[in-house]
Amino acid sequence: MPDIVSLSLNALTLMSILMLVALGLAIIYGLMGIINLSHGEFVTIGAYTLFTVQAAGGSFWLALIVAPAVGYLLGTVLEVTVIRRLYDRPISTILATWGLSLILQQAIILTYGAAPRPVTAPFEASVHLLGTTYPAYRLFLIVFAFAVMAGCVLAFRKTPFGLDVRAVIQNASMARVLGVNAERVYRRAFASGAALAALAGVLIAPLVAVTALMGVNYLARSFFVVLVGGAGSIPGVVAGSAFVGGLESLLSTTVPITVAQASVLILAVVIVRFRPQGLVPA
Amino acid sequence: MTQRDKTWLFITLAIMAALMTYPAFGSFSGVSGLRDILLFALFAVSLDLFWGRTGVLSFGHATFFGAGAYGMAIMTIHVAPGAAWGSVAGLAFGVGLAGVVALAVGYFVIFGGVRGAYFTIVTLALTLIAQQIAIGWSSITGGDAGLIGVPPLTIGIPITGKVLYYVVVAVLFGIVLTLWAGLRGQRGLVLKAIEDDERKAQTLGYNTSLHLLAVFVLSGLIAGLAGALYVTGTGFVAPDMIALLLSTEVIMWVAVGGRGSLIGAVAGTMIVWRLQQEVSTLSASAWPLFIGVFFLAMVFFFPDGLPAAAQKLWARWKRMNEGRAA
DSSP: OOOHHHHHHHHHHHHHHHHHHHHHHHHHHHHHHOOOTHHHHHHHHHHHHHHHHHHHTHHHHHHHHHHHHHHHHHHHHHHTTTTTGTOOOOOHHHHHHHHHHHHHHHHHHHHOOOOOOOOSSOOOEEEETTEEEEEHHHHHHHHHHHHHHHHHHHHHSHHHHHHHHHHHHHOOHHHHHHOOOOHHHHHHHHHHHHHHHHHHHHHHGGGGOOOTTTHHHHHHHHHHHHHHHHHTTTHHHHHHHHHHOOOHHHHHHTOOOOHHHHHHHHHHHHHHOOOTSSSOOO | OOOOHHHHHHHHHHHHHHHHHHHHSSSSSHHHHHHHHHHHHHHHHHHHHHHHHOOOOSSSSSHHHHHHHHHHHHHIIISSSTOOOOOOOHHHHHHHEEEEEEEEHHHHHHTTOOOOOHHHHHHHHHHHHHHHHHHOOOOHHHHOOOOOOOOOEEEEOOOOOOHHHHHHHHHHHHHHHHHHHHHHHHHHHHHHHHHHHHHHHHHHHHHHHHHHHHHHHHHHHHHHHHHHHHHHHHHHGGGGHHHHHHHHHHHHHHHOTTTSSSSSHHHHHHHHHHHHHHHHHTTTTTHHHHHHHHHHHHHHOOOOOHHHHHHHHHHHHHHHHHHHOO
16 A cells, blocks of 8 residues: 555656646647757756756745746747747757757756756655655645646636637637737747746756756657647646656556666557547647 | 769769778778778668658667667677677677567558658657667666677678778668669659658559658668678677667768768768767867757758758859859
């Protein structure tokens, strides 16, 4: 019983992070049909923001506010300077964002060095839960991530911006005719996705090694979340994250973590064959 | 034979002749260095066969190069150490492994209707999977350190030094010329039709998925051959031979040479390697930075590759001069 509890909590931790990272990817892909290979670097940027804030004497909570702002700002710059010019060339976007990803990685290495950087969680305590002890920070991470997701769902359903996003996903030219400024929707959605990835970076940083290359790990898994779940839909992201995160956590109890990750990705490719539109399409 | 074909043959044979005479005056290390580069060129040709001829970009071609490399290393080190037939079995196992992976993944992905950007992403993930297996399954693959002690290629007698170099040149140009000849006719036209508009080609009665799969598997086999031969020369295999960075470097080699011409991939690989030797001496970050800037520049300034951009510039320059003369 305690094993099952901590296993489910581990799965939920990974799922929470994947949800936040993949949501940006899924919305961007659903909206603009482009794939951002530098998305993982925003996770890295979030983690390094936490390091920088803590090194300057700031708290974890400050970083939790600063990182999304940094992500949003950088995302806007990226969208305006690069992505915007490539809307109708999806393959070119992949190549360009891959180039950007390499440049960002090296810029981080040149600034912070190649060695992992230390960051600390806001609290160290463990709590007793259903017969097992579990780090309180991980519980906070899960609750916080689900709260952010709920906020995104609300924003998607209830705000004018969310309405615009849904309209453009459904039919971009019709939305334009009805007066939606699609370019502005693209820019804001892209920047918001980057902000969410940076937020995920802050949350995951205390649990992993903070290095310049950490983003790649989350990029690949997030793509499989989108692939399995379906692009452009929040329920799809949740379903995909549950699939990838749950299966990986389950498998890694019996086989090495790399083999577990590989098996999950292979399974995801098989699913794509039979449900190319994803489990919960938009 | 059109004028274009003649020019292509002339350039190809000229490059081949130059490479054949190189060992006569090149140093030993120069010859083995060039041999490794030519095997990477063969790898680039395999990508150009798929990307250049069908327009579908694979972001994970190092998977097949690495499958060939690891297949050869595992067979000669673990399964048949010291056996006379080890290299031949390694060659068969490495190339076969690459082919089987290409067939399995290609079947699921291509027949699953995955195309365009999604195809690129799935193949990207394929490299990550392969790399994780190479690092994680350390009892077989040697993990991060890789495997050392791959014996030289032995087919009856050991093939090393200059002989191996000539074998590599012969294999490379044998494959380039065969592919070129094989794709001049209707088969090449069908691929061109798929690149232009797959649905139209389907409507005309072609099983486009089957065509794509066939080319993908052939491409994987060639990449596997390049990888398997490569490790017999260097004697070791490491995870960076199956990594994402190599998958993207090969895209750069093809783009520099211009995609679709096959021989362009060979030239592009040689040019970039020369450049890499210069740039890498600056700092460890210099080369990845260079690749990053290259991809950005390519997308914005020369989307069809460097030769096409040069041709465009040349045409504009000529027009300008003619305007001035008139």
